[in-house]
Each structure stands twice: as structure tokens, then as C-alpha cells.
Amino acid sequence: MQALYFDGQAGLRHLPRPEPGAGEALVQVRLAGICRTDLEVLRGYHGFRGVMGHEFVGQVAGPTHSPWLGKRVVGEINVACGHCQWCRQGLARHCASRQVLGLSGRDGVFAHYVAMPEANLHEAPPEVPDDAAVFAEPLAAALQVIEAAAITPASRVLVVGDGRLGLLIAWVISRQGAAVSLVGRRPGKLALAVPYGVEIFLEKDLPDDSFYDVVVEASGAPGGLALALARVRPQGTVVLKSTYAGAAPLDTARLVVPEVRLIGSRCGPFDAALRLLRQKLVDPRPLISHILPLAQGVEALALAQQPGVLKVLLDCRAAAD
Ligand SMILES: [Zn+2]
Numbered sequence: 375m376q377a378l379y380f381d382g383q384a385g386l387r388h389l390p391r392p393e394p395g396a397g398e399a400l401v402q403v404r405l406a407g408i409c410r411t412d413l414e415v416l417r418g419y420h421g422f423r424g425v426m427g428h429e430f431v432g433q434v435a436g437p438t439h440s441p442w443l444g445k446r447v448v449g450e451i452n453v454a455c456g457h458c459q460w461c462r463q464g465l466a467r468h469c470a471s472r473q474v475l476g477l478s479g480r481d482g483v484f485a486h487y488v489a490m491p492e493a494n495l496h497e498a499p500p501e502v503p504d505d506a507a508v509f510a511e512p513l514a515a516a517l518q519v520i521e522a523a524a525i526t527p528a529s530r531v532l533v534v535g536d537g538r539l540g541l542l543i544a545w546v547i548s549r550q551g552a553a554v555s556l557v558g559r560r561p562g563k564l565a566l567a568v569p570y571g572v573e574i575f576l577e578k579d580l581p582d583d584s585f586y587d588v589v590v591e592a593s594g595a596p597g598g599l600a601l602a603l604a605r606v607r608p609q610g611t612v613v614l615k616s617t618y619a620g621a622a623p624l625d626t627a628r629l630v631v632p633e634v635r636l637i638g639s640r641c642g643p644f645d646a647a648l649r650l651l652r653q654k655l656v657d658p659r660p661l662i663s664h665i666l667p668l669a670q671g672v673e674a675l676a677l678a679q680q681p682g683v684l685k686v687l688l689d690c691r692a693a694a695d
């Protein structure tokens with residue numbers, strides 16, 4: 375099969391089709407999404423080597439005795455050991471020896487096939503087309519912000535960053551009833567939040583006296599954290615959603631003096647994400663900038679890094695081999 379492989383450089387390879395282990399299914403990948411974290415891999419995040427990619431929708435192609443056979447699925451990205459202290463406390467996402475699909479110790483989904491633990495799979499509802507279902511993972515990650523910061527319909531929330539993740543986060547928080555503002559730099563991207571009732575601002579236009587109960591940093595730029603800390607109210611909460619390959623500067627006085635809580639947030643609930651998609655409360659498809667065949671995976675990675683490009687999808691449905 376064909377796969378987009380990273381070994382210090384991203385390139386296409388022909389690899390043997392993965393053999394599913396005990397409790398695993400073989401998934402034929404249909405569509406896969408290129409995420410910020412994949413671009414961080416190119417810059418050395420986790421020192422990952424292997425098949426890239428973790429956002430996908432696919433169809434279970436084996437083994438023949440699997441109860442999942444033939445089902446259209448999306449999948450959670452963390453593979454836990456099941457017996458370390460975090461796994462025993464129900465924190466499998468934080469398993470000390472976890473593998474993360476396409477990011478750490480485990481081959482990912484930019485390929486014709488991927489082997490996945492059946493425990494990680496969720497069936498994609500028939501009402502949700504492939505090009506929406508492929509957003510289940512980033513949508514789940516966006517939903518996690520609501521839980522992490524205990525956002526209620528009474529909360530005033532500012533989201534920093536008009537990229538893919540910032541837009542998804544602004545959409546889902548607004549759907550939950552809270553008053554949401556989104557700040558960014560690109561009017562065309564900010565406009566995608568307007569149909570969800572989100573108030574939008576260019577960075578330079580954010581009123582000086584606007585402060586928020588919760589500020590979510592999703593810009594992926596170290597300057598986003600400084601902006602978030604400048605806009606949170608005393609005793610408010612800043613949620614850090616972006617991972618950086620390097621370190622971000624932090625002015626600790628901005629945290630200590632106003633007694634601000636700083637929270638990290640990563641993966642989230644797939645069931646809730648699939649429910650939002652099924653009920654059509656969120657339609658992520660306007661985020662798709664390009665769909666390229668897997669064979670053009672290297673070009674797709676380059677496209678995804680260009681300013682102004684939102685989601686780039688890889689069509690992995692080439693003839694099985
Ligand atoms: Zn992702």
C-alpha cells in the first residue's frame with residue numbers, strides 16, 4: 375500500500391499492508407485530515423518516525439470475524455497500555471506508555487490502510503458524509519474546552535486564533551449558548567464564525583476594556599498566549615489549546631497577580647462530536663480548502679502550511695494494493 379512516511383523528511387512509500395494485532399481492526403482509510411500537529415511533526419515534535427496522520431474516516435476491512443467489519447468509522451488517537459497508574463485511574467488518554475496514532479510510536483492514517491484497536495473506533499452515523507466525519511477528532515478536541523474550563527451559557531468567552539481549531543472551538547462554544555468572541559487577523563476566516571452568532575474582531579480592533587471569563591488560545595503562535603493573558607478577567611481562566619514544537623514565553627506575573635487559572639486541553643469526547651455532526655448543529659465543510667489524493671501527500675503538506683489555507687484533506691481511497 376501507499377503511505378506518507380516521515381523519517382526526518384516526509385515522502386511517499388510503498389509499505390506492506392499492516393497486520394492487525396489482537397483486538398485490532400484493519401481500516402481502509404477513505405479521507406484523512408492534515409492537522410497543525412502533523413505540521414509540528416515535520417519540525418521535530420516528539421521525534422516521531424513513521425506513517426503520519428491521525429484524523430480520518432474509513433471502513434473496516436478486516437479481520438473477517440470482527441464485529442466492526444464493513445462499518446464506516448472514525449477513531450480516537452491514543453492507544454493506552456491498560457495497566458499503568460494512569461490507566462488504572464481511568465486516565466487512559468494520559469497513559470505513561472501510550473502510543474498516539476501518527477504522532478508517537480504508532481503508524482498513522484495517511485495510508486491506504488491502518489491497524490487500529492477496536493476499542494478506539496466509533497461508528498460514523500449514516501447521515502454524516504465522509505467530508506464531515508473526518509472532522510470528528512478536531513471537533514472532539516474543540517468540545518473538550520467546554521469541559522476543561524467549565525463553560526456555561528452564562529460565560530463570556532474569547533477565542534484567540536482564526537485557524538481551523540479556533541473556528542471549530544468558537545462554533546461549538548457558541549452552540550452551547552455562551553457569548554463568544556473570536557479574534558484573529560484574517561477577515562475572510564473570521565467571517566466563517568458569523569453564521570454561528572460569534573462576534574468577530576481583528577486583533578487591532580479588540581476594545582481595550584473587553585475582558586472575558588474564559589480565553590482560549592488556539593492561534594498556535596506564542597503571541598497568542600500573551601494576548602489571552604491580557605484579555606482574561608481577574609480569577610478567570612485561560613485554556614491553552616495549541617502545542618508548540620518549541621517553548622512559549624510566559625510572563626508569570628500576568629498569571630499570579632490576577633489569580634488566573636491556566637489550563638491545558640488536548641483530546642475530547644468523540645460521541646458528543648458525532649452527535650453535533652449528526653444533528654447538523656455544526657457543519658465543518660466550509661473549512662475544507664483542498665482535497666488531494668494521497669499520492670500528492672507531500673504537496674498537500676506544503677499546501678497546509680501556506681497562510682490562509684484552512685483544512686487540507688487527503689483522499690486515500692485509491693485502489694487497494
Ligand atoms: Zn489533529
Ligand SMILES: [Zn+2]
Pocket residue numbers: 454455456457458459460461466468469470471472
Ligand atoms: Zn497505561
